[in-house]
Amino acid sequence: MLSKIIESNKYVIENAKFIQINKKEIEKFANQIKDVNIQNWLYNSPYKLLDENIENIITFLLYFEAIDFSFWGTPKWQIETSNGKEDGSMALMYAMLSYIRENKSFDNLTKEKFKEYLKGNVDIPLFEERFKIIKSVNKVVNERFGGDFYNDIYNLTNDEELFKFIIDNFEDFKDVRTYQGKIIYFYKLAQLLTSDILHIREKKENIKVDYSHLVGCSDYKIPQGLRALNLVEYNKELAYIVDNKIEIKENSTYEVEIRATVIYVIDEIKKLLNNKINAIELNDYIWLMSKNKELPKRPYHLTRTTNY
Numbered sequence: 001m002l003s004k005i006i007e008s009n010k011y012v013i014e015n016a017k018f019i020q021i022n023k024k025e026i027e028k029f030a031n032q033i034k035d036v037n038i039q040n041w042l043y044n045s046p047y048k049l050l051d052e053n054i055e056n057i058i059t060f061l062l063y064f065e066a067i068d069f070s071f072w073g074t075p076k077w078q079i080e081t082s083n084g085k086e087d088g089s090m091a092l093m094y095a096m097l098s099y100i101r102e103n104k105s106f107d108n109l110t111k112e113k114f115k116e117y118l119k120g121n122v123d124i125p126l127f128e129e130r131f132k133i134i135k136s137v138n139k140v141v142n143e144r145f146g147g148d149f150y151n152d153i154y155n156l157t158n159d160e161e162l163f164k165f166i167i168d169n170f171e172d173f174k175d176v177r178t179y180q181g182k183i184i185y186f187y188k189l190a191q192l193l194t195s196d197i198l199h200i201r202e203k204k205e206n207i208k209v210d211y212s213h214l215v216g217c218s219d220y221k222i223p224q225g226l227r228a229l230n231l232v233e234y235n236k237e238l239a240y241i242v243d244n245k246i247e248i249k250e251n252s253t254y255e256v257e258i259r260a261t262v263i264y265v266i267d268e269i270k271k272l273l274n275n276k277i278n279a280i281e282l283n284d285y286i287w288l289m290s291k292n293k294e295l296p297k298r299p300y301h302l303t304r305t306t307n308y
Contacts, residue, residue: 001167001185002160002213006267008184009218012260015180018238019257025230026265030272038281040199041288046090047082047097054204056100058150058197063106064096065193066137066172067130069306072220079120091120105147106138129306133172140169153197157209163187163194175307179256186259188217188308195280214280216266218259219308222283224300225290232261242301250305258301259308 013021042049049057071077071088078087081094095117103109114131118124145152156162167173173190176183191214198209216222226232234242238254248254266286270279289295 001187002163002215005185005187005215005263008182009186009260009263010267011182012179012184012256013264016257016260018235018254019261020233020235021261021264021268022231022233023268026268027272029229029231030269033269033285034273034276036277036285038277038285040196040203040281041284042196042200043203047094049093049097050200050204052101054201055148055150057200057204058153060097060100061193061196061200062141062149063100063134063137064093065189065196066133066170067306068092068189068192069308070125070304072300072302073122073125075122077120077122077124079118092118092124106134107142109134109138125304126306133306136172137170144169157198157201157207159194159198159209159211159213162197163190163214166190166193172306177251177256177259179253184256184260186218186263186307188219191215191280192217195284211280212275212278214278214283216262216279216283217287217308218262219287220300220303221290222262222286223258224298225286225295226261226265228290228295228298231265242299245299245302247302247304250303250307255301255303 013019045051049060052060068089071092076087077091078085079091079095081091083094086094099117111131114134115127118127124130141147141149153162153165156165167187167190170190173187173193175186175188175190177186178184195211195214195217198211201207202209223232227234238258241248241254248258262283266279266282269282270277
């Protein structure tokens, strides 16, 4: 499946109507970062995540990353945390960690309790969908794995095996589109979960893992960064839509082409670096760069979706 992600997104870029890849700028960028030391984003242990035992961390990651999507809005949802006000993924991370530390299990989660933990300045977008996914994931964990997800993935230390296990068992991680009649594969959240589980197990358990086959995790922040870095250009029509914050429909040609740039560009950079840096690590690096306020101010595309 991971190879299908690369192949299908390459097809999109080769037939794209609204975006253009700047190969010279990609070569320049690859040369600039060839000696960069890249670490997984969780190694900084936000909210003391790494203080937890490995079973709790893996459980947390499964539920957190199943609903780690679509935070944009006016105003943007934010909550008070131990680090002050946070929004987006970091706010959700704090809320979900707080829940797991206090309740241990999602078995008795109600909508009222879930709302309480996610209470912020405004309602979080797609609340009903997030609640439904949490309950769905919990049902799979209980019915298929006897309530112990970690035990069932314990021997899966290869990304291809773990990724397949996740998408085979959890329907909510499905992430595909259609483009000119072809199925285009993304699986952003399933890849992110695979990567984070393997990185955390490598660090906490000191075991050998392989996450070299993963590709880019296509969301809205990384395309924003690729455009700000001039690695990708939008034509006038698409640039107007994105820059004026006009919502783009899920599965539209605009959305598929924007998302495909992530998979394609990261794969190109990886090749230029002779595969010395894994795609998923390049993904994390560009994601962090995309949050850099010193980059030229470019809006990200707005698509309401449970995929990113």
